[in-house]
Amino acid sequence: xxxxxxxxxxxxxxxxxxxxxxxxxxxxxxxxxxxxxxxxxxxxxxxxxxxxxxxxxxxxxxxxxxxxxxxxxxxxxxxxxxxxxxxxxxxxxxxxxxxxxxxxxxxxxxxxxxxxxxxxxxxxxxxxxxxxx
Numbered sequence: 001x002x003x004x005x006x007x008x009x010x011x012x013x014x015x016x017x018x019x020x021x022x023x024x025x026x027x028x029x030x031x032x033x034x035x036x037x038x039x040x041x042x043x044x045x046x047x048x049x050x051x052x053x054x055x056x057x058x059x060x061x062x063x064x065x066x067x068x069x070x071x072x073x074x075x076x077x078x079x080x081x082x083x084x085x086x087x088x089x090x091x092x093x094x095x096x097x098x099x100x101x102x103x104x105x106x107x108x109x110x111x112x113x114x115x116x117x118x119x120x121x122x123x124x125x126x127x128x129x130x131x132x133x
Contacts, residue, residue: 112125
């Protein structure tokens, strides 16, 4: 199957090259068909140079796009880190505030309990009442 495809491709290439040659003038054929020392023609070198320039332009464009994407990603990471730091600072401040308030309430409760045990009934907790049934 692969051989058949390769043979068909080669046959089409030969037909296409024959048709392309039919449209060339003898002067075109002489100028482009004259091989250089390395076996290439001026037309082949011209096409190669054009293709190389196109590829270089695409690569440069791709590199520019990639650099922009990397920069955007770095900026997003920096922004996310800043937001995280700010939210962490707010959380830690709230945690410290609640801990200080809790410690203050506990110290007041301990002082009231000690005073109640010492006989100061004004600082005793009110008895718990059960709701009526």
